[in-house]
Amino acid sequence: MKRMVVGITGATGSVYGLRLLELLRETGGWETHLVMSPAALLNIREELPEGKARLEALADVVHNVRNVGASIASGSFVCEGMAIAPCSMRTLGAVAHALSDNLITRAADVMLKERRRLVMITREAPLNLAHLRNMTACTEMGAVIFPPVPAFYARPTSLADVVDHTCMRVLDLFGLHAKSEKRWQGLSKEAASLVPGAGQMEGN
Numbered sequence: 175m176k177r178m179v180v181g182i183t184g185a186t187g188s189v190y191g192l193r194l195l196e197l198l199r200e201t202g203g204w205e206t207h208l209v210m211s212p213a214a215l216l217n218i219r220e221e222l223p224e225g226k227a228r229l230e231a232l233a234d235v236v237h238n239v240r241n242v243g244a245s246i247a248s249g250s251f252v253c254e255g256m257a258i259a260p261c262s263m264r265t266l267g268a269v270a271h272a273l274s275d276n277l278i279t280r281a282a283d284v285m286l287k288e289r290r291r292l293v294m295i296t297r298e299a300p301l302n303l304a305h306l307r308n309m310t311a312c313t314e315m316g317a318v319i320f321p322p323v324p325a326f327y328a329r330p331t332s333l334a335d336v337v338d339h340t341c342m343r344v345l346d347l348f349g350l351h352a353k354s355e356k357r358w359q360g361l362s363k364e365a366a367s368l369v370p371g372a373g374q375m376e377g378n
């Protein structure tokens with residue numbers, strides 16, 4: 175059984191955390207550890223009316239964000255990594271500066287010090303210089319900054335499509351490759367024929 179920590183913070187987009195938990199549950203073989211910040215709970219009320227109960231039901235273990243003595247606060251607790259979905263600019267800043275001021279930022283700190291996968295679904299727009307510098311600092315420490323930006327080539331027709339595509343790409347980063355017809359397969363023959371020099375390209 176592999177383990178993954180899912181942190182949900184007070185940026186808008188708590189549906190990303192929800193969908194990750196659903197996909198991990200559907201995939202099977204993963205023990206999920208959920209931790210939500212107080213600001214996340216405010217957003218969940220706004221964005222996912224039945225969300226908190228649903229989130230807690232999907233996770234194998236739910237941790238109190240103030241409990242910095244929880245299992246996931248220690249590097250000796252084996253797990254594959256952590257996704258912070260969504261990740262607020264406050265949490266981003268706290269991780270960038272190794273503050274470990276709650277269980278989300280402590281668990282993220284553990285991922286970085288143990289060189290484990292940390293994916294931060296950072297949500298803010300536009301970005302100020304502190305946000306950008308904090309993203310750089312986290313990247314330099316080994317985290318993956320993954321703003322939930324839609325991929326229009328996948329031709330999403332609903333918000334669910336947009337969320338699913340991002341979650342699929344996040345799980346790819348943990349070696350969990352879902353089958354999906356939304357993966358890029360290259361240009362259509364018609365579009366490829368418009369590429370300059372296409373006539374001389376192999377296969378055209």
Ligand SMILES: Cc1cc2nc3c(=O)[nH]c(=O)nc-3n(C[C@H](O)[C@H](O)[C@H](O)COP(=O)(O)O)c2cc1C
Nearest residue numbers: 183184185186211213214217262263264265297298
């Ligand atoms: C409705 C709502 C939406 C918010 N959206 C964002 C957001 O997209 N990005 C962000 O960085 N903060 C956002 N915030 C502000 C954070 O919730 C706030 O900075 C909070 O202190 C974050 O704390 P946390 O990182 O511990 O969850 C939002 C707040 C509310 C109430």
